[in-house]
Amino acid sequence: MTDRPSNAPVRATRGFIGRRATPDAAQRLPPGQHLVDNFPVLSAGPTPRVRLETWRFTLKSGPRPIRSWTWEEFNALPQTDLVRDIHCVTTWSKFNTRWGGVLIDDLLEAAGLEPPTQFALAHSFDGYSTNVPVADLIHGKAMVALRYDGKPLEPDHGGPARLLVPHLYFWKSAKWMSGLQFTERDEAGFWELRGYNIYGDPWREQRYANE
Amino acid sequence: MSETPAPPLVHWQDATIVAREPRTPTITSFFFRPSQTVSWRAGQHVDVRLTAEDGYRAIRSYSIASAPGADTLELAVERLPDGEVSAFFHDVAEVGDTIELKAPLGGHFVWESRDGGPLLLAAGGSGLVPVMSMIRHRAATASTAPVQLLLSARTWDDVLYRDELLDLASRRDGFDVALALTREAARRSNDFGHRVDAAMMASVLERLPAWPRRVFVCGTNGFVNAAADGAQAAGVAPNIIRTERYGGA
Numbered sequence: 001m002t003d004r005p006s007n008a009p010v011r012a013t014r015g016f017i018g019r020r021a022t023p024d025a026a027q028r029l030p031p032g033q034h035l036v037d038n039f040p041v042l043s044a045g046p047t048p049r050v051r052l053e054t055w056r057f058t059l060k061s062g063p064r065p066i067r068s069w070t071w072e073e074f075n076a077l078p079q080t081d082l083v084r085d086i087h088c089v090t091t092w093s094k095f096n097t098r099w100g101g102v103l104i105d106d107l108l109e110a111a112g113l114e115p116p117t118q119f120a121l122a123h124s125f126d127g128y129s130t131n132v133p134v135a136d137l138i139h140g141k142a143m144v145a146l147r148y149d150g151k152p153l154e155p156d157h158g159g160p161a162r163l164l165v166p167h168l169y170f171w172k173s174a175k176w177m178s179g180l181q182f183t184e185r186d187e188a189g190f191w192e193l194r195g196y197n198i199y200g201d202p203w204r205e206q207r208y209a210n211e
Numbered sequence: 212m213s214e215t216p217a218p219p220l221v222h223w224q225d226a227t228i229v230a231r232e233p234r235t236p237t238i239t240s241f242f243f244r245p246s247q248t249v250s251w252r253a254g255q256h257v258d259v260r261l262t263a264e265d266g267y268r269a270i271r272s273y274s275i276a277s278a279p280g281a282d283t284l285e286l287a288v289e290r291l292p293d294g295e296v297s298a299f300f301h302d303v304a305e306v307g308d309t310i311e312l313k314a315p316l317g318g319h320f321v322w323e324s325r326d327g328g329p330l331l332l333a334a335g336g337s338g339l340v341p342v343m344s345m346i347r348h349r350a351a352t353a354s355t356a357p358v359q360l361l362l363s364a365r366t367w368d369d370v371l372y373r374d375e376l377l378d379l380a381s382r383r384d385g386f387d388v389a390l391a392l393t394r395e396a397a398r399r400s401n402d403f404g405h406r407v408d409a410a411m412m413a414s415v416l417e418r419l420p421a422w423p424r425r426v427f428v429c430g431t432n433g434f435v436n437a438a439a440d441g442a443q444a445a446g447v448a449p450n451i452i453r454t455e456r457y458g459g460a
């Protein structure tokens with residue numbers, strides 16, 4: 001469902017002028033987004049403090065565990081840096097965020113695994129989950145991020161490790177990630193069960209279920 | 212607990228401002244009459260969309276302060292430094308104006324009286340808004356669930372809905388409020404004159420007749436971390452704590 005046909009006349013809000021981004025920035029902002037300099041923190045529960053000694057990352061196919069890594073083992077996997085714009089469904093966007101971690105491609109290669117299905121669920125230590133199609137995780141599109149701006153990822157921002165899928169709304173980039181599970185069907189995660197869009201493309205402004 | 216009922220499909224609709232009312236030096240309430248009925252649950256929010264003459268748009272989320280079933284939908288808008296949308300509301304918006312909104316949104320930071328209590332509510336500043344909807348919902352449904360609110364604000368005059376909260380507490384029907392003033396001394400014997408910390412969370416937990424079934428915390432990220440960490444230090448399990456945060460880290 002779209003808001004209104006794009007050729008329909010715009011009905012302006014009386015007296016609203018607004019603050020526009022520069023033309024360059026406006027080009028990089030998906031519809032309805034605004035640029036921030038800070039890094040807002042949003043989460044549905046308390047910030048978990050995950051200890052590195054007990055941290056594990058588990059790759060699963062359906063219910064079956066395929067491979068599990070300790071923190072040290074995970075850090076020994078090939079590390080990649082990505083600089084990306086990120087877009088939160090609450091309408092803030094942040095440009096040129098710099099992340100370091102393990103590409104999902106490298107994770108799969110280390111596990112000797114071809115994606116067994118077309119869909120996946122990211123799981124977190126606090127019980128959060130979110131679904132992402134496999135096609136949006138591979139070919140360099142996504143990583144398990146361990147660093148932000150060259151430093152270990154802080155708990156508020158999802159540390160020790162979070163998913164980074166920067167081309168989708170940021171709730172898809174699950175904080176405090178504990179594993180990735182391949183699923184036969186596209187199974188709704190935490191926010192997707194609560195009215196948010198099953199896919200979440202910022203450029204198509206897919207914020208809520210029927211958009 | 213009422214968990215994840217099928218969320219209603221939402222769409223933009225016009226809503227008319229039918230009243231505005233200053234609440235604190237920085238917060239003003241706007242009362243909206245949506246063109247189509249909105250059925251919300253206490254704690255949910257709306258998206259507001261403003262459109263300029265050239266088509267430029269700004270969207271922001273605001274929690275609903277009024278109880279489910281109220282005649283109007285109340286948003287309490289805090290004027291933010293350099294705020295784009297909050298400045299429009301405070302400086303431009305008038306009774307009779309039409310604003311686009313999408314509601315109801317959010318399905319986690321939500322309480323219905325049939326969920327029962329006890330509840331511990333912790334709010335900082337305008338983080339009270341979604342929690343206020345729960346408190347008003349409790350009163351409107353004559354719920355007897357024990358509810359303890361801890362509300363942090365800079366000064367006595369910055370306490371949003373202060374008189375209404377003190378009035379509700381004076382009924383002594385199981386609802387009480389403790390204020391934490393961060394830039395003034397406490398005025399009442401059971402209030403606090405400093406920022407939220409673990410000892411404060413332990414103290415307000417003890418004011419409930421039984422262990423809380425659910426803890427709701429809303430405010431800045433710093434406030435939410437201090438309150439949620441403090442509650443956990445006092446023994447509250449993380450999985451009964453629900454949070455809503457705003458602002459940067």
